[in-house]
Amino acid sequence: MGIRSLMPAPPKMRAPRAEGPAAPANRAARLLWPLTLVNTFGNGLFRVNSALFFTHVGDMTAAQFGTGLAAGGVFGVLASVPFGRAADRWGARRVLMVLWAAEAVGLLGYTQVHSFWLFLVLICPITALDRGSVVAYRALLATALPQEGVVEARAKLRALANVGVGLGAGVGGLALAVNTSTAYFAVIVVDCLTFVVAAAMLARLPIDVAAAPVATGQDRRRTGVLRDRRYVLFSAICTVLALQFGIFEVGLPLWVVRDTDAPREIVAVALVMNTALVALLQVRLSRGSEDNAGAVRVGERAGWLLALGCAVFVASRFGSAIAATVLVLGAALVMTIAEVYFAASSTTLSYNLAPDGQAGAYQGLFQSGTSIATSLAPVVMTSGVLPFPVWGWLALGGVFAVAGTSLRWIDVGTRR
Structure with missing residues (x-):
């Protein structure tokens, strides 16, 4: 927003339109x-x-x-x-x-x-x-x-x-x-x-099309994204947490049909709920992740909520069809909230931990991790979790909890 004058506008005159660096x-x-x-x-x-x-x-x-x-x-x-x-x-x-x-x-x-x-x-x-x-x-x-x-x-x-x-x-x-x-x-x-x-x-976006200066020579060797241990560690942690996306796409449908007494229609209900709640809650639950320290706290919360969701999935294996339905939907709800927290945390840190002028290269590494997680998630679910109905889920939950807590290991005190 442009800087507004502290003096009152003259009578019967429209206030000047806000301009300045932020207007475009x-x-x-x-x-x-x-x-x-x-x-x-x-x-x-x-x-x-x-x-x-x-x-x-x-x-x-x-x-x-x-x-x-x-x-x-x-x-x-x-x-x-x-x-x-x-x-x-x-x-x-x-x-x-x-x-x-x-x-x-x-x-x-x-x-x-x-x-x-x-x-x-x-x-x-x-x-x-x-x-x-x-x-x-x-x-x-x-x-x-x-x-x-x-x-x-x-x-x-x-x-x-x-x-x-x-x-x-x-x-x-x-x-x-x-x-x-x-x-x-x-x-x-x-x-x-x-x-x-x-x-x-x-093409209509009112932004400067000029590219940011790119480091060359010795500067490039010092600032290369793959040499940035802090960002590589952050991306690796997010890759682990991004395995959550395989739960709704692969794990949930197979789990409901093979290991619970819940009706298979509940899969569609859970997926619709996930999509709707992400859209409704993303802005509200992103508050508090504006700075690096807040983003770390939100990311840690996401890891522990994912662990809780995995435990609830285990509980849905036991009990009546009604109990299984409630627990499956409960696990889906918890993991949806975790998904929103993870998105808020990872997005803030993925930008704030990158040096000025290298957003593309750093986002490239971050998105590489997401792509790897997307590719591995079906294998993790079908080969590492579902064949072991109790310990598979609990082990995955433990991995999520450790990954979320590991965000504390990243030095986020300064933005480079």
Whole structure:
């Protein structure tokens, strides 16, 4: 916000419009709301249809589809830091526009997929582009949002992203109901259009397109993200905590069906509750994570809540169908709150622990950890937790608690 005069305005005259360094950032923040909604709507639309599209229309087996996703995930991890450095060098907005445009073209190629090998050729670069665009988007927020109230602004964007994904998934359900090639092709085309529209909206952001200066020579060797032990430790801890995302996607459905007496319909209820509560609580529960010390406390709280949720899942294995239903929903509620706390804590620290001018590279490392966790989470759930119904959950909970507490080991007293 611009600095307002302390003197009263003359009678019958409008107060001057607030200007100053923060004014463009405020306008940029307002433009980011619809841009984020459009982009995440497309993500939700495609996500809910992708598995059936590739297995029914693309003539692939489920195993081939999973293998392709794993291969794409590797490329996504490898691409995160380089694309982050590109955002630092050439400007996050410019890089993000290019990545979104390229991803739109790549997605259109999916309409021609009728073999596993063509799918593999396409999904690896497309996943790399997608991970790179996430990194560039987060680097963009480092300069596009006003510093006053930045934590709340980021929380609003995360909440809006959940709304967009939910709306997209809801509309995508229509294609699932129709279950024809034409319906699935329409989903891909609409998803492509959301990238194009978002890129066009991005061009209107009133921020400086000039890239931040990039360290060279000896300075680069000193400030390289992989040499920053503090940030590497932080990213590793967040990678462990991010394993939580496999619980709702993989662990919860299998656990309810195989190990509890709760009705399987409760899975859908838990997922809807998770999406809705993340959108509703993100801003409120992000308060207190504005500075580094507060973010550490919130992150530690997330780790212990995840541990509690794991223990409640164990308890849901015993008792009647009603008791199991209540306990499963209770565990889902606790873990949803933990998810919101984790998002608030990790977002604040991921920006505050990064040096000025290197937001892209540092966000690249942070997002690499998230990508690794996303890839490992299904394996952890299916091979390390669910085969051991009691000790598997308790061990995972202990890992979450230790990881959350480990945030105390990071020296967050100063921002570099």
